[in-house]
Structures are given as C-alpha cells and as structure tokens.
Amino acid sequence: MHLPTVRLFLEVAEAGSLSKVALRRQTVQSHISRQITDFEAQCGGPLFRRTGRGVVLTEHGVRVASRLRVWLNDTEHLMEEMRLDSSQVMGEVRLGILPSSAHPLVTRLFQRLQAQHPGIRLNITEGQGVVLDTLLDSGALDLAILFRFQPPSSAEEKLLCVVHTYLVSPPGAALTAEPTVEFARLDGLRLVLPRRPSHWRNALDETARSLGFRLESVAEADSLTVQRELVAHTPGLYSILGPFTVVADLQAGRLQASKLVGPDLCRHVTLALPKQGKLTPACRVVAAAIEELVASWGHQLTEPPISEPDVPDRLASGR
Template sequence: MTKHVQWDLERLRIFLAVVQQGSLTRAAGALGLPQPAISRQVSRLEGECGGRLFHRNGRGVTLTPLGESILPRISSLLQEASELTAQLTDGARLPSGEVRLGALPSLYMVLCVPLFFELRESFPAIKLKIFEGSGGQIDQWLANGFIDLGLPYRYGTMRLAEVDPLVHVSSYVVGAPGSALTAEPTVRFSALHGQPLVLPGAPSGVRLTLDHMAKQAGITLNVAVEADSTQIQKAVTRLGGAYTVLPAHVAFEEVQAGTLQVSKIVEPEFERAIVLGTTTARPASRATRQVARSIREIFDRSDDFWSAHLR
C-alpha cells in the first residue's frame, strides 16, 4: 500500500537550510530556531521519506544518497511555492475595476490605443471604457461624474490644482491644398479677417479664445458654419468651403496624405494645452490613479511625436 504523505513546506525549508549550512547548529542559528526543534523536524522528514537523509559527523552533516536524490525535487517545490506566493501577493495588490476615460478623438492613436495595450499587459484587471468627445463635452462629463478621467483642452492660464497639463500644442490655420492662406509655414492671426471659417459654436473654449483674440486684434471672424465635429470641420475645409483652426495633430494624417494644408498661427500665437482632469464627483479609485499614471507615462514617451509635429 502506498504511503500518503502531506508535505510540510516549513519542514522542507528546514531540510534545505541544513543542506545549505552543513550543520544542524548553523541551520538553527540561521533560522532563529532552537537546535532540538531542527533535529525533530529533520527526524520527522526522514520518517516520511522512509530513510536517513543526512550522515552525522563531528564536523556537521552530509547528504545520504536518499537525501541527494530528493534535494532537487524539494528545491524545485519550494521555488514553485515561493513563486506562487509572489504571484498571489502581486495579484492582490494590482488595481482592478472599471475606469471611464473621456478623450479627444484626435488622441486615438497617440494615446488610446497604446493605453489599451499597456493596461492589458500590466494591469489586466482594469477594465477601460473610452468615450470620445469635444473638450466641452469632456469637461461636462468630468463635472457630473460620467467619466473618471478626461483629456480636454485648456486655453491660456489654468488652475494647476484642477488639471494636470500633459503637452502644449500650437494652433494652425487649416485649408485645402493650394489655398492662399496656408501657402506659407506661418500666417499672422490678422490674416483671418473676413475669411470664411468653419468653427465650433460658443461656448467652446476654442471659439471663445478665437473671439477674444479677434477683438484684441480688431478683426472680424467670418464664421460661415458652426460645427463642433472636427470631422465636419476637416471635410468642409478639404473641399475648399472654408478654413478652420486646429492643432496640427488633428489634421496630421490628412496633411501627410496631401488632402489638407496647414500654416502655424503667429503674431500672436494661439497655444492650447492637452490636460488630464479627474472628476471630483467621487474619490479616485486605485485603478483610476493607475490609469492616470499610465497616461502620463505614454505622453512622456511620445514627446518626440509632439515635438516633431505639433509645436
């Protein structure tokens, strides 16, 4: 009949300590246990194994053939137990739960897609829900608690306690290929006077900022059509119906494809910041805080992209 043994991991650890120390006395000192307790545990293990595991001599102990044969298995078993403990401990510490993120549509490739893969790899227990919207929509979602984190724009000075600035980007006049207003790398803001424009409606941040800049410059903005959707703005512009004003990254793919043309606004420049906001409707969860950290890291890693295309 096969003998059934319930292996005691602590007893196996004592066996391994005796092997490593080469002495019951030294093993007792290393483990902080009295030597008689070490001796009892070794004797019990020998009984469970059906034979002596150590030769005793005046200088300490050495393994018997039986001890040598089981040493690799015991070492492997203890290593697996240690790895399992580490995995369970780390798993218990990993943040989990749903995080709702509001993002500008233009951030889908530079942020949203990398964020998904990073969370899946490092924090699989976090469930990410992404909602695309305009800056104004995202601010409203943050205010009413519909989302946990948001990535809207901010213009001019801002309260740093409210949001975390991630990157500052310049604004460009966007026109159809060959359009006169975007023929040069830069264009003065005053050149927008009287030109047909497709812009978001008030009270969007970009519209309020442009209206204020126009008043300061003494020019009139001819808003031919109001549209909050950047897709509509770009479509009207691409067909030559009007100009619009966007950060370069919003029209980057079209500029690369040659279907849109851009010129940086100067004198004065029109700069906006992409910021990270957290809702104040409820305390941020561990998962929310981790997603916020991951977003910051992705923006830091993509600094070359922003430097090359947006500033």
C-alpha cells in the same frame, strides 16, 4: 470543508501512522487522533483501520482520499489564482476625452493596459470641454483630458503638453504656404468652425474681435473629421485646428497648414482629476500611463512622425 483537516487526513493516509505525523508536526499523537476522529464523523464513517504498525485506509477511506486529492489540488490552484489576482490592478476607469485625443493617445493607452494591466477596463466618453468638465465635477468621470488656455494651477490637473494653432486649407492655398500666418489675415476668410457652446470657439471669436473683425463662419461642426473633410474637398474653405488633428492629412497631401501667430494661440492639454474623492488604484495606473505616453512622444499628443519631405517639421512636432 476545512482545508487544514483535509491536508492532515491525506498526510496520515500517506504516512500510515499517527505517531509519525505527530512527530513531524511536533505535537502529541492524541491531538492528531482527535482531529482524525472528528473528521471521520463528518465523513460518515471510519476512514482508517488501526493495525499494530499504524493505520491503513478503509474502503470508504480509499474513496474519500481519492476524491479529496483531486479537490485539494483544484483548491490550491484556485487559491494561487486568487493570490495572483489580488496583486493585479483591476476595475473600471471612466475617461473623458476630446475628439482630437482619441487617436493615437487612447489607442496606445488601451494597448498598453491590455498588455500590462488586463484587469483594467476603460469606459470612454468623447465630448467637448464644457461637457467633460461638467461630468468630471458631477463624479460621472474619473479622469478627463482637457484643453485649457492657462497652465494648470491646482493639484487636480497635470500639464501634459502645450499645442499651437494652425490655419488649415486645401493644398495649394497661398495663405498657408508660409510657415506662419497672422491671425488678422483671417478677416474675410470662409471658415468652418466648432459649434457653440465651446470655450475654443469663444476664444477664437474674442481674438478676432480684439483685432477689429468677425470670423466668417460658413459652416459649424463639432466633429474634427467633418471639419477636415469639408476643407479638403472645398477650395477656398479654411479651418482652425491643432497640429495633431491634421498630421495624417498633411502626410497624405490632402491638406496644407500654417501656424497662426499675432497672437500665438496656444492651448495647454491637461489631465484633469476629480476635485473630490480619492483615485482608485486603477485610475492611478491609467493616469500614470497617459503621462508616460505623452512624455515619451516629446510632450505631444501624437507619436513622433516618420520624417517626410512634404510634412513641415514645425507642424509635425506641434510647435
């Protein structure tokens, strides 16, 4: 069905005159008449009856006009919806995240996208840095939030924030009662550590070796939840975690933490982009939303916490 011809037919039916429509459209009457004649042939018979004053619809024409008005209205609504869709960013974005960035960052990201860009679908992969790096390089991920030990030096990665490292214990432990604790004091501690292979585990082991001792791992777990729960329920057990991982437990009084120094083990949280290929519009929207969220939280992976007496400011801010 030719949309302009349908509009012309209905316009003639409303005007009741070929000449009026020709004048309105600034064309000759014969041009309008020829189009109507062709349309009548497509519809199987005469749609108009010529009179001395113009044209009137035949019975067939009345039925055709009635149905075409509904069709035209539906078609125009559909076209408007398609125009609106064309202005919306749509598509799937495959995002790789570390377990510690799952909440609140990804939660708030999803809520923002649902409100502002409902046509974007997140496909989220959670894994360790080595795995996410491999998936990003292979093209299986579009974006990834990663930890690096050095600031990003290429256009493929953007710095989101810098986080420090904390020794975490059950409440009441003397070692974590002070604001800071020397890394050397981890010598002989019973620790739950991340499993190998892990860049972070390697960095912890190397730091200990540089200070002349080995970390005593009595349990290993990739899950940060498992690490926290083991420490919270086991007197004398410690873990080494980032601030955003334990803020809620500190607020609840389930854990205690002190910043590790000598050396200060800081990590750079980066948004990694694919090394080859261009970002889709949906990927660009998601990348910008991640950067905006982290910046709005003071360049941290957690929202600014509600101030509470038992949550040290040094840890709540991640500094």
